[in-house]
Amino acid sequence: MDIQEKSISIEKSNGRFYTPQFIVENILDMSGYYGVGIVKKHVIDNSCGDGAFLVAVVKRYCESAKQLGLSNDEIAKDLCLYVHGIEIDKEECEKCIRNVSGVAQFFGIPSVKWDIRCADTMEVNDYNGKMDFVLGNPPYVRVHNVGESFDRVKQFSFAKSGMTDFYIVFYEIGLKMLNQSGVLGYITPSSFFNSLAGETLRKYLIKNNLIEKIIDLKHYQAFAATTYTTIVILKKAREDNIMSYYQFDEKNRIPYYIDSLTPDDFYICNNFYFSNINALHLLQKIFYNLGHCDVAVKNGFATLCDDVFIGDFDFDSAYIIPVIKASTGKRARIFYPYGKDSRLIPESEIQKDGNLYRYLLSHKRQLTKRSNENGTDAYWYAFGRSQAINDTYKNKLTVNTLLRSVSDLKLISAPAGVGVYSGLYLVGDMAKLEMAKKALMSDDFVAYISLLGKYKSGGYYTFSSKDVKAYLDYKLAYEGGLFA
Numbered sequence: 001m002d003i004q005e006k007s008i009s010i011e012k013s014n015g016r017f018y019t020p021q022f023i024v025e026n027i028l029d030m031s032g033y034y035g036v037g038i039v040k041k042h043v044i045d046n047s048c049g050d051g052a053f054l055v056a057v058v059k060r061y062c063e064s065a066k067q068l069g070l071s072n073d074e075i076a077k078d079l080c081l082y083v084h085g086i087e088i089d090k091e092e093c094e095k096c097i098r099n100v101s102g103v104a105q106f107f108g109i110p111s112v113k114w115d116i117r118c119a120d121t122m123e124v125n126d127y128n129g130k131m132d133f134v135l136g137n138p139p140y141v142r143v144h145n146v147g148e149s150f151d152r153v154k155q156f157s158f159a160k161s162g163m164t165d166f167y168i169v170f171y172e173i174g175l176k177m178l179n180q181s182g183v184l185g186y187i188t189p190s191s192f193f194n195s196l197a198g199e200t201l202r203k204y205l206i207k208n209n210l211i212e213k214i215i216d217l218k219h220y221q222a223f224a225a226t227t228y229t230t231i232v233i234l235k236k237a238r239e240d241n242i243m244s245y246y247q248f249d250e251k252n253r254i255p256y257y258i259d260s261l262t263p264d265d266f267y268i269c270n271n272f273y274f275s276n277i278n279a280l281h282l283l284q285k286i287f288y289n290l291g292h293c294d295v296a297v298k299n300g301f302a303t304l305c306d307d308v309f310i311g312d313f314d315f316d317s318a319y320i321i322p323v324i325k326a327s328t329g330k331r332a333r334i335f336y337p338y339g340k341d342s343r344l345i346p347e348s349e350i351q352k353d354g355n356l357y358r359y360l361l362s363h364k365r366q367l368t369k370r371s372n373e374n375g376t377d378a379y380w381y382a383f384g385r386s387q388a389i390n391d392t393y394k395n396k397l398t399v400n401t402l403l404r405s406v407s408d409l410k411l412i413s414a415p416a417g418v419g420v421y422s423g424l425y426l427v428g429d430m431a432k433l434e435m436a437k438k439a440l441m442s443d444d445f446v447a448y449i450s451l452l453g454k455y456k457s458g459g460y461y462t463f464s465s466k467d468v469k470a471y472l473d474y475k476l477a478y479e480g481g482l483f484a
């Protein structure tokens with residue numbers, strides 16, 4: 001155990017969530033907080049907890065200062081002058097001071113008057129414009145969970161759009177603290193890449209040319225909680241508008257370089273998308289494509305009570321048809337109370353089918369509990385939503401919506417008379433469905449879906465009917481030469 005691990009572990013407590021050391025070290029490295037250049041440079045962690053970042057900062061500062069031959073007394077003065085922390089929780093703040101003191105003592109530095117204060121960072125202004133480095137892991141708390149702080153949070157300009165989060169406000173605070181050439185290095189959720197709440201932040205970062213590096217941790221979970229995170233390095237006074245994009249090597253726990261990008265590459269339709277340049281150009285072609293193919297992509301049946309509607313019924317009925325569960329490809333049977341014209345079969349007709357009607361009556365209470373888009377009790381035995389009913393008697397191809405690679409795709413033919421639920425389906429003539437199948441069963445499609453960044457646990461990505469439609473419109477209309 002080295003000095004840093006030792007001083008942190010002294011004060012670790014019951015399951016609270018801290019930044020692991022390898023993340024801290026990576027952020028410091030990526031921000032340029034190393035070497036003799038950090039001596040007499042101001043650094044702050046404005047939500048310092050028990051000091052995960054400040055312990056590493058103090059260790060690096062002491063090493064560099066000693067390398068330059070500074071005396072212990074001078075280093076003690078420097079640590080008080082140049083290393084700053086803010087933490088709202090008194091106990092955490094005290095732990096932090098004990099932890100950084102442990103590091104200073106290890107280097108033989110006498111008592112330091114630490115500038116680590118217990119305060120609400122949203123109310124601290126006196127570091128503004130003065131910091132060379134702002135480093136840390138700001139709090140992630142949705143604004144509707146922040147209680148009394150709500151009104152204060154909403155006063156920040158980055159908090160104006162959508163359901164914001166504390167971490168977005170901490171970007172604003174951190175940027176304000178930087179001096180004219182300062183560097184900010186945070187690890188935060190990556191949700192601001194494309195969330196409504198992140199819109200003002202994205203615009204600001206682009207307008208002011210602040211993005212120096214992005215290290216997208218993608219599915220990698222650096223913390224105990226399920227949060228998809230990214231390391232972001234922002235820099236003031238950048239000379240060009242090229243940023244470096246990295247992903248994270250889970251095994252060696254280090255970033256690896258992917259590509260150099262400009263906002264023209266990654267700022268697409270007001271959102272951030274990161275990948276290599278070729279994948280981003282494909283994404284732009286898909287997003288900006290004006291072509292259109294006549295394959296529709298839709299959501300399957302929504303009964304809102306699959307337990308009753310779908311199963312292995314032990315009787316036959318004219319109102320029970322085959323159905324495919326798009327998410328698994330599994331075949332089953334479904335009670336389908338509609339005619340070929342998609343109209344609901346009257347209850348008086350269903351009643352004539354004794355077995356079926358008895359079955360329905362035995363589940364009537366459960367069925368009437370559903371919300372029903374028609375808002376009338378007469379529809380108690382209908383599907384909860386009418387989606388997909390119009391396509392039951394057309395040729396379809398089912399599509400599951402969770403994938404990691406091409407081999408996860410389940411594209412199954414659902415011919416006329418077979419329904420689809422729990423996933424998507426394509427509808428169009430046979431030849432076009434065949435072309436669509438080929439287009440989807442490709443690494444390009446998987447690359448496109450992973451770029452959209454809709455993470456699911458287990459390394460999976462999900463996608464919507466709109467995402468598939470945009471891809472097919474591009475692939476089939478242009479590459480397949482099929483303008484509808």
Ligand SMILES: C[S@@+](CC[C@H](N)C(=O)[O-])C[C@H]1O[C@@H](n2cnc3c(N)ncnc32)[C@H](O)[C@@H]1O
Pocket residue numbers: 017018019045046047048049050051052053086087088089092119120121122136137138139140
């Ligand atoms: C995600 S933790 C990170 C702690 C530490 N920087 C680390 O990386 O281990 C966020 C910290 O911010 C503190 N915090 C939350 N709201 C704050 C506020 N308004 N002002 C200052 N600190 C705050 C929390 O108490 C918590 O210690």
